[in-house]
Amino acid sequence: MRKLLLLLSVIIIGLVFTGRLLYLQIYQSASNNLYDDNAIRKEFDYPKRGFVYDRNDKLLVSNQPSYDVMVIPKEVKPLDTLEFCSLLKIDKAKFIEKFNKAKRYSPRLPTPFISHLSKEDYAVLQETMRKYEGFYIQKRSLRKYETKIGANVLGDIGEVNVRDITKDNYYRSGDLIGKQGIEASYEKTLRGQKGIKFIQKDRFNRNLGPYKNGTADTLPEAGKDIKITIDATLQAYGELLMTNKRGGIIAIEPQTGEILSMISAPTYNPNSLVGRNRSENYTKLFYDSIANPLFNRSLQGVYEPGSPFKLMNALIALQEGVVTVEEKITCYNGFKYGKRAFMKCHCSFGVKNNLIRGVQESCNTYFGTVYKRILDKYDNASIGIDNWSKHIKSFGLGDFLNNDLYVGQKGRIPNRKFYNSAYPKRFYSTYTMSNAIGQGEVRTTPIQLANMIAAIANRGYYYTPHVIKEIEGKTLPENFTTPKYTTIDKQHFDPVIEGMLKVYEEGTAELLKIKDIEIVGKTGTVENFVKIDSVKTQLTDHSIFVAFAPKDNPKIAIAVFVENGYWGSRFAGKITSLMIEKYLKGKINRKDLEDWILSHSLENEYTKQYSGAPFKINGQTQLQVIKPEEYQKLKRRINQLN
């Protein structure tokens, strides 16, 4: 027994050590990797970020070099401070302050000393830099926007935040990433793949040379150039027209779903978010909670659609067979659909409207009646509204469009389930009568309306609206190249389109006609309210217009939304008409119309709700005219476009 004590101790300790080795080298080492190894320095090689071109090959976004003076405090030798300071255009106190700051951060690691040198300073410095040991110039790449327009489309890039890093381990602190717009939605395409060099270091952070002789290193892969569907000229034109107004414009090519322009007003110069002033400017934009320039109104603005929505009810009524094209419905200056329920209409008392006239006159009674019939077609209005909802959703309304845009909103197309909480038991068609005229519970965004009108232009199908036209060496996703069919048969579109055409020929939009082009459109005027000191207060109506042109073989479908622009053809209609003319004809013949839009501002409409004083709306307001010099400036810019 006594002989065994040491023998057993040796064997037991041998086993314990083996167990410990298993724990350290098998169990614990499973979580080790090269990237977290503090004995390996990772040096990244950033590739060129891809360029962005518009549909006509106009360069929109490129890169520009930026130069930083870097310092490694430990390697700095005594130098002629005075001369060096004058080269850098700083004074000696600043030099000492910056140098001490860098030293505090780390005496051995490079720290930016002066960021974003101008090209001229760089040229001078480059010659003399060798004299100053411990200082060197590092070249970095910044984005350059070759245009002042399209900030909402193009977006911007900025340093990654913690969320980006945790979401995708490709990114390291300090990397750049697309923050908004195209830069964000095509981030992976544009950025390429950064290369990585593994450098072995010692515990004092000194380089010992490449790890495994560089066999684990990777080469950078350049970002790909892309071509987007935006027409830069049309985009610029639209942005100028929307100056001093708020709202959004979406123009789509119906045959492809390509977005020709996507305007959100107010907007900003994309170059303001590049380089030295980025953070200052971004903060300014971000905290402007009233004008909200970072909010993309054409994608994120959720509004009641108003009258353009009547087109949907007309189409569904025909599809469901609850009305014929010929049937006339009498308007009694409104529509009485319940004991105390009455929907007013501007039609004269006793007018009889068929479908075409109903669309042309935008008769509330007509659409109230057909809406009720659609819902009451089945024994139960619950089934009716679900069926109605399904038809509408087939136009891409009430849902994200599954497109390639970075932001968006679902909007809302109610079904029975939506009304569950309000009407848990009984449900009648009359409860939701406002939906007939696009004012009840329905909510849409401008891009959804544009897509709806594109589907009408195509007589029954649409392509998912998208902004990408070409990616170097890649085909577009199938989602963008296959048509989506609506639940409405082709033959039902023609009477509705005829009604819309009449809007231009005889109706309210007669003034907006363009020579030789048949425009098919529909106006909308939407009541809207805000809460001021918790009192529900009505503001001037929103001005909406949707249209496509030409009637046969349509080239452009467009939705224009002008906040508080009063009635449909007052602002939105005029802008729509000008946009169509600009796109189809390349130039504007109706200068008077253009001048009217340019010279009128709605800024006073937007500020009055914050003034604290009582204010008037709609008909009782005075339109604001901008100052002549401001007008001249806009005029000059618009003339430069041609």
Added chain:
Amino acid sequence: MSRQTDRYYKFDWLTILLFFILVGFGWLNILSATYGGEAIQYFDLSNLYSKQLIFIGLSVVLIVFILSIDAKFYERFSSIIYLLSLFSLAGLFLFGKNINGATSWYPIGSFTFQPGEFAKAATALAVAKYVSDLNTDIKKFNDQLKTFALIVLPALLILLQPDAGSTLVYGAFFFVLYREGLPQIYLIIGALLILLSISALKFGVLAVLAVATLLVLTYYFTLKRKSSFIQPIIVLILSAVLAFGVRFFYDNLLPAHQKDRITIWLSLEKDPDKLEKMKKTVAYNLNESEKAISSGGFNGKGFLQGTRTTGNFVPEQETDYIFSTVGEEWGFIGSFLTVLVFVLIIIRILILAERQKNQFSRMYGYSVAGILFLHFFINIGMVMGLIPTIGIPLPFFSYGGSGLWGFTILIFIFIKLDSNRINEW
């Protein structure tokens, strides 16, 4: 069969083979830990690995010398060797050179010589000689005391240098004496002492006393024949004194760095901020060494490919922390095989010791096995964080001439003794 071959045949070639495997593999790791990435210059003496290569060469000369001396010489001259060794230890206080706070070295030109590494073999010889004497009976208290004195004397001189780690190695003689018949009570008391000390630190004095009281009472009441109360009360008082003593020693007397090592080992620090700070200061070495071993994974990063070894992340890596190089570059496979070879050589020496016909050889062999075992256990246990940090080299692996020669002498004296067992009657 000629007489010549007959004599070589009697050496235990298996032990010799294992010895050279360890020395050779050890040198490869010293090379890894000390070369700076430049071309390897085997004979440039400014490189530690070149120096170690020379030490290894000289140790071969030493081996030939040891094996050619008559086996009886070691037994006969053991007292003189022991005395010389004591003088050399004592002489350090006059002529020694202080390195890293310990006066353990004689300076000889550009080299240093550490007598403590040779004192182990000398003490082993002396203890074996004394206990194997016909007049000595290890079961007698008087003789026990004299034996202990033989062991404590060199241990004390080393402790005064101060080199607490090397002192601990003298605990190895417990295994030897126990094998030779030291009363059972020493083992029991020793084990209880260790248990009590650790528990007092980890769980607190009161918890220890509570458990001790419970145990003593249970023991007392299960006794058939009730004896007086006095015995259990003495046991209780003793354990109370010991528990408080250990606590007091830890809190007030222990040098700060040793206290921190125990704190880390027993996870006594609960404040995560302080713990994080400790990892960067007192536990830096341990932390980096565990990281290096862990980073080796199953296969290891390959010879000369260890990033942490090359980057000098583990200080003292060529001496006490050499096993972290094995772990990083040779992975689990290499580390496991190293542990295995150590276990095999110790077991082989034990087997050889048991087959000795005279008590002197057997005791000496047992001492060799015990000393190797304690070095192996303390060093690798420390590098992997299983026991508190104790500075002690890993035999055959750690850089240093004195250490290598000390172990060479220790082992090859025994190989010589073993080869001569046929002639013993």
